[in-house]
Every structure is written in C-alpha cells, then in structure tokens.
Amino acid sequence: MKQLYGVIGNPIGHSLSPLMHNDAFSALGIDAHYHAFRIEEEKLADAVSGFQAIEISGFNVTIPHKVAIMNYLDDIDELAKQIGAVNTVVNEGGRLVGYNTDGIGYVRSLQAISKDPLSKKRILLLGAGGACRAIYFSLASVGVTEIDIANRTVSRAAALIEACEHTIRSRALTPEAAAGMQQEYDIIINTTAVGMYPKTEDTPLVIQKLKKDAIVSDIIYNPLQTKLLKDAQRAGAVTQNGIDMFVYQGAMAFELWTKKWPDVERMKQLVIQKLGG
Template sequence: MKLYGVIGDPIAHSLSPVMQGRAFDEMGIKAHYHPFHIKGQDLEIAIKGMKAIGVEGFNVTIPHKTAVIPFLDSIDPLAKAIGAVNTVIRENNRWIGYNTDGEGFTEALQAEWKENLQDEQVLMIGAGGAAKAVFYTLLSKGIHHIDICNRTMERAKKLIKDCPYKGHSTALTLTEAEEKLSQYSLIIQTTSIGMYPEVSQSPLSLEQLNPNAFVSDIIYNPFETTFLKAAKKRGAKTQNGLGMFVYQGALAFEKWTGQSPNIQRMTETVMEQLGGNVCLPENKNAF
C-alpha cells in the first residue's frame, strides 16, 4: 500500500485525509493518506524521514509552504516564482515541489463561470500568500489585466513589481477600488476578512459593483461570506473557496497517481465534513 500525507502545524482538523482517502478508495488505488503534525524545528528531519519510510507524495499547509522549499530536491518554475509549495511528489527518489493553489483556483473559476478568462478586467483584493499564488497563476495563463487593492499599498505594488509574468496591473487603495468597481468583470477576494469567527466583516463596499460581474471569495467557512451576500444582492454571480480547495487537491492527486479523481465526489466529501454551512473554528486552514 502506498503512503501519502499532509504536513502542517496544526493538522488535526485537516479535511484532506478524508477527501483524498475517499478518492483513493473510489479509484481503486491501494493507498493511505495520513496527517503528519510537524513542528517548524523538526521540518528538515521530517522531510528526510518521510523519504525513508517510503512516502510517495504529500501536501504542505500552514506554516510550512515556504519553509519546506530548501529541503526539496527540485521546484516547479511556477512554485519557485510564487515562493511556496503545497504539493510534493517523489520522482526517482527525489522530492519535487509544486504549487497547485493558483491552478486550483483557476480551474474552479473556469468550471463555475467560463473557460476563457483572458480578456476579463480583474480586481484582486489582498496581497498576501494566497493572492500571490492566484495573481502569478492567472498572469502565467495569459490574463492581461489584474489590478490589486490592499490595505497596505506597498505590498500590492511589490506583488506587481516582483511578478515574473507581466500584464497590465495597477496597485489601488481600497477607496480607489471602490470608486472603479463598475469597470471590473471579475472580483477576487483573497484575504481572511469575513472568515469565521469575524463573519460580519467585508473587505470593501460593493455599491458600485457591475451586476454582470462574477465575484469570487476564497473563503469557504462560512460557505457564503458577508462579501458574497452583498455581491449576490447586487445581481452578481458568486463563488466561494470550496472549489479552489477541491481542485487544488485534485491536481495534487493527479500529480501523484496520473489519474483524475471525481471532482463532484470530492466536493461532496468536503461538504459532508463541514456539515453544510456550519462554522468550525479549527477549519480556518483546512487543507
């Protein structure tokens, strides 16, 4: 039986073991997916130990996505540019790191909205780690216009400046973004604002939102944030972060096995674990 897993600190409430474990079972693959609770000071020896015990691949969650990089043998160019790894595969006894967060977001967006995204006018809220993965990935796929608004303008400017994939991007204050909101066909909310337990919060006003816009929030706890509720009230189509979580997991599964899992069943599995719209405090970082 092959062994896979996820490393993080904390890790007890990860949703990945159930989601990936059921996917292995449904595909008839003899494998076990295990949550490994690894402290930062033990990361290097843990990565060596996982190779020693025959782990075939693993996911990486907070706080190890960047710290794990020096202990891998090779990094995919996109993951290297982003500076974070969430999926590792074992190939010829070498650890190879990938980042499927941005690609998972993109595939979920295409599945729930439209396939061709290149000509969309995009506003991204936030300039943290999740924003970086989404921003770099979307630009790498040829989307031309992505503006970024953030509470700290310097972080938005740095994110744009450092990105190796060039497009037409401007850093905006939150007020500037609110004033220009009607110009955007796609709004992507990448911050933790509105996540349980601060469910009443919203990153910016949607008064000027184009009702034909598509609004995505990477949060899925709660399933529908205050931000998404406001967008829906103004006529926009919306998407929460569940699809991103499922698709990034499916991409990891494909890299490990060469097979594509059933997305619908993976989604149902995660929803069962979350209990519908129940807010579970330990699931803030539920990878």
C-alpha cells in the same frame, strides 16, 4: 504494497484533506492511504528525511511549512519558484519535487464557472498576502493580462506586481479606490481573511454596483457564504466560495501523484457535508 501520502502542518487536526483524498483513492481503486502529520517547525528537516527513508509517494504542505519546505527538496517547479511557496511534493523516482497547486487550482475552479476564457477578463484581487501572490502569478501564467490589486498597504501590492515576470497591466490600489471602480471588473476575488468566522459581518469591499454578469469569488469557506458573497449575490453576481479552491488544489495534487483526475464534484460534496453545509 500500499502507497503512502499525507499532509504536513502545525496545527493539522482540522485538515479535511485525508477525508477527500482517501475517498478519491477508494473511488478509483488505488491502493493508497493519506494521513495528516503534525510537524513542528524545528522538526521539518527530520520529517523530510523520514519521508525519504520510508519512500513516501507524495505529500501536501500547509501552514507553517510552505516556504521552509523548499530548502529540503531536490527540485521545484517553475511556477512554485515564482510564487515562493510549495504545497505539493511528489516523489519522482526518489527525488522530491515541489509544486504549488494553490493558485493554479484556484484558476481551474474559476474557469469552471466562467462563461468565457479568463484571458479575456479584467480582474480585481483584494489583499496582497501569500494567497494573493499564488493566485496573481497563476492567473498571469494562463494568459490573464489585466489584474489590479487592492490592499491597505499599497506598497505591498505594488511590490507583488513588480515581482511578476509576466507582462500584465496592473495597478496597485487602495481599497477605497477599488470600491469606486468595482463596476469595471469582470471578476473580483477576495484573498484576505476578512469576513471569516467569527467576524462574519466584516467585508473587504462594500458592494455598490457591479458589472453585468460579474463573478465575485472568496477563498474563505467558513462561513460558506461570507457577507461579501451575500451582498454580491443580491447585486446579481455569480458567486463562489473557498471550497472550490480547496477542492481543486487537492485534485491537482492528486493528479500529480497518480496521473488520474478525481471526481471534483464528489470531493466538493464530501467537504460540504463535513462542514455541515
């Protein structure tokens, strides 16, 4: 019998996850199908009950359900608990178990382009929202010990740092202070929506002078190259856009469901082609 997987959210018609996962199932010879389900917030409990009734094998969770879904699961992975959000659910023998592959998927994508272990890097995160929290906690979970957070509301960055259980040397900074210190960082990561289409001339950080061999990463993938990345590339940095985060979080969800690691480069090229890149 064909296994069923999916993604729930609202809106959901724009999702590239079905394209990515169905191709991976086909490439690995897995008899399964992945479908996008538009679920309104007040129907979330009904949707989860329906999924249990039809014995869905697993599903992804996107906006606006990543926090609320935690109320309807049988168990939640420790990292997902710390982050406070779930984006992947696995049916483990009838029990729905929640994970968060957003942050740790991003960490894997970052490690793929870094010459050295991330634990040796000094990192600056721009923003203090949900994406920043997932990335901050996930970096901490793999042994990174120096992570600063710059945000317009500094108290928000400080609260995020305070919430982390790992021992990390972290500072909550203003964007202006971070801009003046940018040469100190091995990796700079934009976790905000600043620079996203249609406001493509905006940037969360004015690039001045970067550390030699610095990495500048942006979780945005529309446009594929933000102003931040263009400026960083001109300054000699290695750059990374948000497609890698999207692909790796999906690959890690796929592995949790099937115990098989998909071809991430194939997934990435599919997404780029779909986006017209």
